[in-house]
Amino acid sequence: MGIKLYYTTVTGSRTVKSQQAEMMRILDSKSIEYKLVDISQGEEVRDEMRNKSGNPTAVPPQLFNEDQYCGNYEMFSEAVESDSVEQFLKLA
Structure with missing residues (x-):
């Protein structure tokens, strides 16, 4: 499998939780x-x-295609805004 989402199940940060959930929701959609x-x-x-x-000092969520770094939540969000998620994930 190509795309890997590094995340955490143990965090006190609402921001991290919501960013992770949003990334999963968009990938699923x-x-x-x-x-x-x-x-x-x-x-x-x-x-x-x-x-x-x-x-x-990187913190989750972080996206990779195999071992190739794609980016963090902010970079992913920009790709969603510009409708270039496949290019961002190096799938296209």
């Missing part, structure tokens, strides 16, 4: 298959997300 990767399962998963994104 566009019938784009994705794999959820929960960074709360261990530090190594969080570190993997940060290493692959090139940002040592």
Whole structure:
């Protein structure tokens, strides 16, 4: 599977929760298959997300196509606004 959404099931942040939910809803509405990767399962998963994104302080949600970084919530939101989600996810 290509698209991976790094997210967390353990957060006190309403913002993170709502961003994650919105990303999942939009991906589902566009019938784009994705794999959820929960960074709360261990530090190594969080570190993997940060290493692959090139940002040592990255927080979820983060999107990847295989190991290729696509972007964070703000970047995804801009792609939705410009109707370029497939290009953003490197599917087109």
